[in-house]
Amino acid sequence: MTPFGEAVRRLRLRKGVSQKQMAAALNLSPAYLSALEHGKRGLPTFDLLQRIAGYFNIIWDEAEELFLLARFSDPKVVIDTSGLSAEHTAFANRLALCIRDIDEPLLTKLTELLEIAEKAHGKRS
Structure with a gap:
């Protein structure tokens, strides 16, 4: 869902x-x-x-x-890392591989980190 x-x-x-x-x-x-x-x-x-x-x-x-x-509800997300560092691309691919294994506590922590990054860069979540 x-x-x-x-x-x-x-x-x-x-x-x-x-x-x-x-x-x-x-x-x-x-x-x-x-x-x-x-x-x-x-x-x-x-x-x-x-x-x-x-x-x-x-x-x-x-x-x-x-x-x-x-x-924020597209079930088939595409992440375009062209022009970004190799680390960005590796991170996106690793996330795609393990997203189904992330439990709720870790998901909450990762979401909090994303919210901090969004605020720091003036992006609205």
Whole structure:
């Protein structure tokens, strides 16, 4: 599951609707909505993000958070290290090899380190 998929599922359950009902309201197939919730589809389009926000009638801050979660929810990430050092490329490849073996405590620590790096370079997480 992706962060975006989890958020959509929480919103859907909070509203008390099934995937089938939500899919019909958004003019999507239930299979597509299920795949989106389970992280088996790529990033939703901006149009779909807006329709989802409208469907749940969420306020700007919550909609912005949902859009940000979508940005960080692509299940098939590509890291372009061209022009970077050999160490950067090796790191990206090693991460790809072991990502499934990273447990929750280590994932939390790595996420904290990334947030520090993002703040230091003026990038928003």
